[in-house]
Amino acid sequence: MTISSPKGSSAITPFPRSLSVITIAIGGLATFLMVASLLLVSHPIGSKVRGYFYGIDSSSKVDFAVFPYNDSRVARSVDKSEDVVSEVPSSKPFSEVHTSSNDSSTSVANKELEYQVNPVPPISSGLPSGEEDDSSSKNDKLIENTEIANPVLSDAPDVSAYSASGTTPASTSAKTSVEIGCDLYHGSWFYDSLGPSYTNNTCPVLTQMQNCQGNGRPDKEYENWRWKPSQCDLPRFDAKKFLELMRGKTLAFIGDSVARNQMESMLCILWQVEVPKNRGNRRMQRWFFRSTSVMIVRMWSSWLVHQSSEAIDFAPEGVVKLHLDVPDQVIMEFLPKFDVVVLSSGHWFAKQSVYVLDKKIVGGQLWWPDKSRHMKVNNIEAFGISVETIISAIVTHPNYTGVTILRSYSPDHYEGGAWNTGGSCTGKVQPLAAGELVENGFTNIMHEKQVTGFYRAMKKATNKSKMRLMDITEAFGYRHDGHPGPYRSPDPNKITKRGPDGRPPPQDCLHWCMPGPVDAWNELVLEIIRRELDGD
Numbered sequence: 001m002t003i004s005s006p007k008g009s010s011a012i013t014p015f016p017r018s019l020s021v022i023t024i025a026i027g028g029l030a031t032f033l034m035v036a037s038l039l040l041v042s043h044p045i046g047s048k049v050r051g052y053f054y055g056i057d058s059s060s061k062v063d064f065a066v067f068p069y070n071d072s073r074v075a076r077s078v079d080k081s082e083d084v085v086s087e088v089p090s091s092k093p094f095s096e097v098h099t100s101s102n103d104s105s106t107s108v109a110n111k112e113l114e115y116q117v118n119p120v121p122p123i124s125s126g127l128p129s130g131e132e133d134d135s136s137s138k139n140d141k142l143i144e145n146t147e148i149a150n151p152v153l154s155d156a157p158d159v160s161a162y163s164a165s166g167t168t169p170a171s172t173s174a175k176t177s178v179e180i181g182c183d184l185y186h187g188s189w190f191y192d193s194l195g196p197s198y199t200n201n202t203c204p205v206l207t208q209m210q211n212c213q214g215n216g217r218p219d220k221e222y223e224n225w226r227w228k229p230s231q232c233d234l235p236r237f238d239a240k241k242f243l244e245l246m247r248g249k250t251l252a253f254i255g256d257s258v259a260r261n262q263m264e265s266m267l268c269i270l271w272q273v274e275v276p277k278n279r280g281n282r283r284m285q286r287w288f289f290r291s292t293s294v295m296i297v298r299m300w301s302s303w304l305v306h307q308s309s310e311a312i313d314f315a316p317e318g319v320v321k322l323h324l325d326v327p328d329q330v331i332m333e334f335l336p337k338f339d340v341v342v343l344s345s346g347h348w349f350a351k352q353s354v355y356v357l358d359k360k361i362v363g364g365q366l367w368w369p370d371k372s373r374h375m376k377v378n379n380i381e382a383f384g385i386s387v388e389t390i391i392s393a394i395v396t397h398p399n400y401t402g403v404t405i406l407r408s409y410s411p412d413h414y415e416g417g418a419w420n421t422g423g424s425c426t427g428k429v430q431p432l433a434a435g436e437l438v439e440n441g442f443t444n445i446m447h448e449k450q451v452t453g454f455y456r457a458m459k460k461a462t463n464k465s466k467m468r469l470m471d472i473t474e475a476f477g478y479r480h481d482g483h484p485g486p487y488r489s490p491d492p493n494k495i496t497k498r499g500p501d502g503r504p505p506p507q508d509c510l511h512w513c514m515p516g517p518v519d520a521w522n523e524l525v526l527e528i529i530r531r532e533l534d535g536d
């Protein structure tokens with residue numbers, strides 16, 4: 001008997017059985033995925049894959065170095081392609097820290113500084129030609145605030161820049177690591193085939209005594225050696241970037257003829273992108289860059305402290321009196337008008353002068369008529385006191401909020417004597433190599449007194465300015481090739497060789513040829529300004 005379906009109905013199909021099979025399959029797949037996931041969590045294969053492709057396992061420890069200009073982590077690498085002549089040892093760690101009066105975490109007042117004082121060398125006398133007082137060309141003054149770098153310490157400073165090993169102390173804050181970047185002052189000189197950005201023929205403001213090529217110096221390689229910090233690159237000076245960073249601001253170089261040397265270097269570099277307008281007057285030199293309203297100023301101040309000529313006690317009228325505890329009042333008058341200030345001093349303490357503290361005579365240089373009187377302060381001590389005085393006045397000035405850069409003592413290279421006793425730098429054509437540097441006792445102790453005075457002053461800071469110590473002394477000790485030497489005059493008949501008796505001709509081993517090593521000072525100035533103003 002056959003059972004037939006009702007009319008119009010379809011035959012019965014096996015749907016229920018097929019659905020069951022699908023359900024079971026899906027459940028099995030889900031179970032498999034869950035088990036696989038657990039296995040992947042407990043036994044990851046990602047690191048193994050990276051190992052195949054990149055040669056490292058994520059579980060392995062990899063050393064990274066902090067790139068000097070930020071906190072990004074990058075693999076450590078070494079470029080050995082540079083022609084390095086001298087690696088300056090990192091025996092004097094310096095750092096740059098904020099010194100705002102309300103920032104107790106970085107206050108140098110809480111740090112006891114220990115200095116290893118060298119024996120006082122014989123006091124030098126006089127100055128080489130070219131270090132004459134050119135105060136008649138003084139120009140208006142402008143200034144702004146305070147920030148710093150640590151001195152030569154017997155132990156590591158509590159806040160420091162990158163050491164020679166490329167590591168940073170654990171106490172360094174994220175803010176400090178960005179601002180400090182790296183230790184700019186320990187590194188090496190390398191030969192840059194690109195050469196300087198200007199020549200003696202493309203800079204009309206170059207002082208003739210520093211125009212070494214124009215004065216007949218036969219070699220030129222001294223122009224090509226550039227400074228490279230150990231842990232970072234110091235970029236070539238970018239004139240357009242500088243003018244943009246300084247838009248609407250004023251940079252003032254204040255001090256002696258070495259300050260003039262640096263100011264002219266800055267102008268020569270900037271001149272290649274824009275010719276400035278001379279707005280100088282009898283009080284100061286001023287150069288205005290119209291495109292960005294930037295003003296470059298130079299003020300003459302031989303000692304950075306107040307000087308007078310009237311008679312005081314047993315010092316007669318006419319002899320220069322240095323009031324070591326009173327800042328140069330002209331600097332103080334114009335200080336609030338400046339945004340960035342670069343200070344230079346030291347070499348004029350070899351000149352004849354009387355030292356006065358609290359309106360009392362305490363010492364003198366090339367002047368001390370009564371040998372029965374005890375002289376309390378010599379020229380080296382006087383220098384340290386003067387630095388403390390001017391820095392103290394700047395960091396406590398109620399209306400100053402700028403950035404001040406104290407350029408450390410610029411070394412001279414008179415070998416075999418002083419400037420007036422047969423000292424010479426004739427024939428030096430390249431930087432000293434590592435291990436060739438001969439320590440100069442006078443330079444070392446002048447540098448030490450300067451740094452000591454700097455940090456003592458920083459403990460008194462009350463305003464919101466910033467202060468930086470641009471410590472070039474050690475690095476520039478290697479640049480005996482960078483001075484004019486006998487090529488300080490355009491006289492075609494000048495003597496440039498030693499005489500029959502072996503005595504060298506008159507020469508300048510204090511100032512710097514232009515172009516030349518002095519241009520590196522302004523690369524450092526630009527880097528400091530970039531860190532302060534660029535918001536990097």
